[in-house]
Amino acid sequence: MNKKLAAALSGGSVLVVALSGCSSSGGDGGDKGPDPKLVAWAKTVCDPLPAQQAKISGAFDALAKVVKDGPPKDIQKTDSQAFQDLADGFKARAGSLSDAGAPPGVDGGAAKQQDAVKKLTALSAAYADLKKRVDGLDTKDQKKFASGLGDLSERMKAVAAQYDGTITALQNLEKGDVNQAVTKQSGCTKASKASSAPSSANG
Template identity: 60%
Template sequence: MNKKLAAALSGGAVLAVALTGCSSGDKGNPKLDAWAKQVCDAVPAQDAKIKAANAAITKTASDTSNPPATIQKTDSKAFQDMSDGYKALGAAISGAGAPPGVDDGTKRQQAAVKNLNDLSSAYADLKKKVDALDTKSQGKFATGLHDIATQMTDLQKQSQSGTVALQALEQGDVKDAIAKQASCKKVSTSDSGSATAG
């Protein structure tokens, strides 16, 4: 039953890589570059945390001999890490403020922060649900895990809207400023298979 959960997770839980773009060669805006550095410096650690959480759930799901208590412990920690990761990304974008000199910068920044915070809350909620599962009854545990996997599928849609919000934030000059940051390049190169590469 945990395989369904793993499949739901692997489909779109990582959207930090949406913050990595390809440079189209820009003239440079020191204020915007400083903003991009502040945002990008938060990305690699959180991206790694979210990916590790995904990997832990997938690994646990692929081992059918894992008892419910092991699955519960792994999934609980993974959901907490995802919640923390998205919250930290939201805090980084919020703390950086609106990208300077960008039309609708405040609106785009707020939309990205809201999506990241909503994702953080959703994963915190999943952690509570996984923690409440009955590990003494295989049947009840499997049913509960099935319900969580269904919620994960819904969460994928939310994750996709978060990716859209981040991509909207990183249009034009913002994309160029982000593309110059070593910390965002690091995430981009580690995700060479990602559709976000430009």
Template identity: 55%
Template sequence: MNKKLAAALSGGAVMVVALSGCTSATKESGPDPKLVAWAKSVCDAVPAQDAKIKAANAQIAKTATDGNLPPKTVRDTYAQAFQDMSDGYKAIAAAIGGAGAPPGVDDGAKRQQDAVKNLNGLSASYAGLKKQVDGLDTKNQGKFAKGLHDVADQTKQIGEQNNSGTEALKRLEQGEVQQAIAQQASCKVSASAPPSAPATAG
């Protein structure tokens, strides 16, 4: 069950990479300097949170491969990982929200608001999973296993949220926003590191 849970969660880092991965589109004249400044304020917040989310995914995968860990250790590890994911997405949402709408971009305010809404929704979902894991009965192996199964089921819904969030970020990054992000060294550093490899179930 731990491996299935890890597999369900393995896509958690995808959204951050989606934000930082658009570094190919550039043009000679370059985007508006105000938009470049906007992109910098967003990108500067990405690497630390990206690392936090990837580390949480890696910790889940590592825990899933160790069948000798006591239930309390498994519970505490997953709880911390969910908390880190929640904090990471919340911080990125705050960075995008605090930056305001991308200057000079058609429909930029709506695209920005959609991205923030999706990221905050993911943060809340992972916070809910953390609370759910905190309540697992570690003294009863049967109840603990069932509880993990329920958590794994919840992650499927979060996976759908993750897909929606990725699409919202892609919409935000279209056009000159993409070009402005491409100029940011902090986003390029984050984009160069691939997301955590999915853990295999079985």
């Protein structure tokens, strides 16, 4: 039951790739390169990214490693902490993007930035809700607990849809000159490399 849940949760690291600009090469900025103001904006967004990604990746790893037939209390404790870390990680990501403001000199940049912040914030809230749900499961009754995990897996389908929306919003934000600007930032590069590393690697 919990393996299904972990499978539904996997793939969150692609959010980093979307924001890091490493999901595509080049941009629409020509030979001049991105505006220095845009590069400064990218630095604001990218600098805190490795720490945020470490928390998010660690949470996904923990969920994937939970023994599905283990003691309910252990599963509950691990899942609860992982959901909390995911909520915190995506909230921090939204905060960094919000604090950075709109990317300067980008057509529709403000709307794209606000959309990404809104979706990251909603994703954080969704994980906070999952934490509440897993905390409320009955660990004294194995059947009830398994049933509760099943309900949690169903809820994850809605969260998966939120993933899609969040990824799309980040990809829209990182097109063109924004892409060029973020690829110059070590924070985004490091986070992207970490996100693409095998989950078994203990970096």
